[in-house]
Amino acid sequence: MVSIKHIAKDLGVSAATVSYALSGKGRVSRALAERIRARAEDLGYRPSVAARALKTGRSGILGLVMPDLTNPLFPRMAQTLATVADSRGLGILIADSRGRADEQSEALRRLVGRGVDGVLVIPRKGSVPEPQPVPMIVINTASDPGSAVSADHAGGGALVAGHLAALGHRRIAIIGGDPVSEVQRDRIAGMVAALPPDADAQTGWGDAGIAALAERVAAGATAVMTTSDLLALRAHSELRRAGLNVPGDVSLTGFDDLPLATAMHPSLTTVAQDVRTIAEHAIEMITARIAGEPGEDCPRTVPMRLICRESTSTPRTNKEVQP
Amino acid sequence: MVSIKHIAKDLGVSAATVSYALSGKGRVSRALAERIRARAEDLGYRPSVAARALKTGRSGILGLVMPDLTNPLFPRMAQTLATVADSRGLGILIADSRGRADEQSEALRRLVGRGVDGVLVIPRKGSVPEPQPVPMIVINTASDPGSAVSADHAGGGALVAGHLAALGHRRIAIIGGDPVSEVQRDRIAGMVAALPPDADAQTGWGDAGIAALAERVAAGATAVMTTSDLLALRAHSELRRAGLNVPGDVSLTGFDDLPLATAMHPSLTTVAQDVRTIAEHAIEMITARIAGEPGEDCPRTVPMRLICRESTSTPRTNKEVQP
DNA sequence: TTGCTTCGCTTAATCGTTAAAGCAAGCGGT
DNA sequence: ACCGCTTGCTTTAACGATTAAGCGAAGCAA
Numbered sequence: 168m169v170s171i172k173h174i175a176k177d178l179g180v181s182a183a184t185v186s187y188a189l190s191g192k193g194r195v196s197r198a199l200a201e202r203i204r205a206r207a208e209d210l211g212y213r214p215s216v217a218a219r220a221l222k223t224g225r226s227g228i229l230g231l232v233m234p235d236l237t238n239p240l241f242p243r244m245a246q247t248l249a250t251v252a253d254s255r256g257l258g259i260l261i262a263d264s265r266g267r268a269d270e271q272s273e274a275l276r277r278l279v280g281r282g283v284d285g286v287l288v289i290p291r292k293g294s295v296p297e298p299q300p301v302p303m304i305v306i307n308t309a310s311d312p313g314s315a316v317s318a319d320h321a322g323g324g325a326l327v328a329g330h331l332a333a334l335g336h337r338r339i340a341i342i343g344g345d346p347v348s349e350v351q352r353d354r355i356a357g358m359v360a361a362l363p364p365d366a367d368a369q370t371g372w373g374d375a376g377i378a379a380l381a382e383r384v385a386a387g388a389t390a391v392m393t394t395s396d397l398l399a400l401r402a403h404s405e406l407r408r409a410g411l412n413v414p415g416d417v418s419l420t421g422f423d424d425l426p427l428a429t430a431m432h433p434s435l436t437t438v439a440q441d442v443r444t445i446a447e448h449a450i451e452m453i454t455a456r457i458a459g460e461p462g463e464d465c466p467r468t469v470p471m472r473l474i475c476r477e478s479t480s481t482p483r484t485n486k487e488v489q490p
Numbered sequence: 491m492v493s494i495k496h497i498a499k500d501l502g503v504s505a506a507t508v509s510y511a512l513s514g515k516g517r518v519s520r521a522l523a524e525r526i527r528a529r530a531e532d533l534g535y536r537p538s539v540a541a542r543a544l545k546t547g548r549s550g551i552l553g554l555v556m557p558d559l560t561n562p563l564f565p566r567m568a569q570t571l572a573t574v575a576d577s578r579g580l581g582i583l584i585a586d587s588r589g590r591a592d593e594q595s596e597a598l599r600r601l602v603g604r605g606v607d608g609v610l611v612i613p614r615k616g617s618v619p620e621p622q623p624v625p626m627i628v629i630n631t632a633s634d635p636g637s638a639v640s641a642d643h644a645g646g647g648a649l650v651a652g653h654l655a656a657l658g659h660r661r662i663a664i665i666g667g668d669p670v671s672e673v674q675r676d677r678i679a680g681m682v683a684a685l686p687p688d689a690d691a692q693t694g695w696g697d698a699g700i701a702a703l704a705e706r707v708a709a710g711a712t713a714v715m716t717t718s719d720l721l722a723l724r725a726h727s728e729l730r731r732a733g734l735n736v737p738g739d740v741s742l743t744g745f746d747d748l749p750l751a752t753a754m755h756p757s758l759t760t761v762a763q764d765v766r767t768i769a770e771h772a773i774e775m776i777t778a779r780i781a782g783e784p785g786e787d788c789p790r791t792v793p794m795r796l797i798c799r800e801s802t803s804t805p806r807t808n809k810e811v812q813p
Numbered sequence: 814t815t816g817c818t819t820c821g822c823t824t825a826a827t828c829g830t831t832a833a834a835g836c837a838a839g840c841g842g843t
Numbered sequence: 844a845c846c847g848c849t850t851g852c853t854t855t856a857a858c859g860a861t862t863a864a865g866c867g868a869a870g871c872a873a
Contacts, residue, residue, distance in 0.1 A: 170859055181823050186861060193862085194821060216605040217543035218859035221828050226540060227604075228583070242565035246586040258583050258604050260551070262576070263569040281550075281581050282539040397753050404755030427750050430720050432727030493829055504853050509831060516832080517851055541829030544858050 169210045178206055220282065228258045229453065230278030230286040232271060240423050240440070241289060247446040248287060255454060268294040275299055285453045292348035302456035304449050308350045309468050316448040316467050318440040320350050323471030324357025326438055327392055327420045330473055332363055334481050336390040336418060340383045341370040342402055343394045351394040354422060358392055377401050381409035384417055389482035396421035396428050399435055414480040424474055433477035444469045492533045501529055543605065551581045552776060553601030553609040555594060563746050563763070564612060570769040571610065578777060591617040598622055608776045615671035625779035627772050631673045632791050639771045639790050643673050646761040646794030647680025650715055650743045653759070653796055655686055657804050659713040659741060663706040664693040665725055666717045674717040677745060681715055700724050704732035707740055712805035719744035719751050722758055737803040747797055756800035767792045
């Protein structure tokens, strides 16, 4: 490995001068600085991150803690965060929390122990990450007071609900995955709030909720809103099993715009997060905090986007359906 | 931050002694070593990774380059690699290659520039990562000569093909995503090789292949094998659109055992990778190479596992189907 | 000429950890 | 009593980069 000293000896100057020339900080003559940069270039000099980290106390690495990665949205988040961080010269060290809350704390501690400059956390549903000795940015949802950046999950819920209401739906079944998840609760709260006063929406959870769907439709529901595309796929399977057509008999919506949303038939009307913008906010906020800037404390909320596909249409006209 | 020196001064010994005591390497009396460890413990001493990295030339960090993370399998791989690496005291720095081959090289260079001790690469389909100044382990498929660890994709293909053949299927349509992917080619090669001599299998690719499915079934195909669960879902949509029932009229198989495999109806017969074992091999091999051990060059192949669900059954008896 | 600045570079200290080498004390053998 | 060996600790010098401080030389003013 070629160090600053090699370049220095090579050009007969001191190591300090090389450092100054490369960083452009000290007082080095134009000519010499240019020679040094050229020499560094063709010697293939790469500064030692370890040495720099030791001296400056900054590793240039951010930690990222995510819950179990079974949710296909997280990887997209990770990828985008990595890309954005990279454009600022930062690296992303991942630690998975294996879905358990205690592992989340453990993962955080491991990251901090590795000398990261800050941590980004997408908390496990229903958990609150404990404070850390380095800046921490939580990406969750608006109703979580600790959350610094989030998609506007409630707004997203409002978008689908508004869309269905505009199509004429009034009796709507809502399917959530897990009531412990603030994200899902916000999505559902947004849905409910956006429905007109004469609408009737009831929420069911998980497999039990899905199993009850046919009955709900028989009772007059003309649309089903879910809090994730995977739930929508499950719901769709159940509806078909009951002989119900989407969107002919029932409209159906998902959340997250996963790849499966277009692979399904009918393709799924869903809501997409602006992952890029969220990542940018998160990185921006954490770099500001690391730099010790005041850092506006106000959490930022990024709007979601409705994607209308084939799974939603006007309500069926015949109120009764025969399974 | 409390350093080795604080502990040293605190106990009136030299820094070297503390280092020796904590690492258990030098000659330190039992009693003193115990006192030092206790003091370190309650002072909350955390060794500086930067300093250690500088001194030893090892950062304890591995780089991980993956293609676009839209494939839901990669995050699982990343998570498992992170877990396994962690158990060896290593961290994982991710860099996504944004799906482009040149970005893959760029990502590798960035990681190396960050001082990682080695890199793990799941190459973008059809690409060969260029050699790096640090140990590199490629996770791909057996037919790639550069691949060090891989799932036995051909074997997995053989499993599904054997399963269908055993059920009695002889005319089978195969759907691949992209012929440029070695993984998918191996999967298909394995399928074809495992079919009995009297069987007839033809491969179609991507959307065009899927669009032709109904025709293939009308021509006598009784089963469809795909190289991914997402393709299977697409194929299922197309088959249903043509009025064909799975598995009544046609059997259907996927690959990878994604969450959607159980969300579909019928649930999908598919093949799962042993991600954990692959990750363990990869980490084991790269640590060996980093340690400078001879490192057996033989690539390792990890068996896959067939998961039989509802989407496969015996072939239909009436040869002709009416769309 | 003296005094003051600015320029351009060097010296040296430092970050926290490691490890080779050194050194005093104690012990056993002859 | 003397030599050599082990034990238990210290001294010292790195690793590579950064940066405050120092120091000649040159430039300018008086």
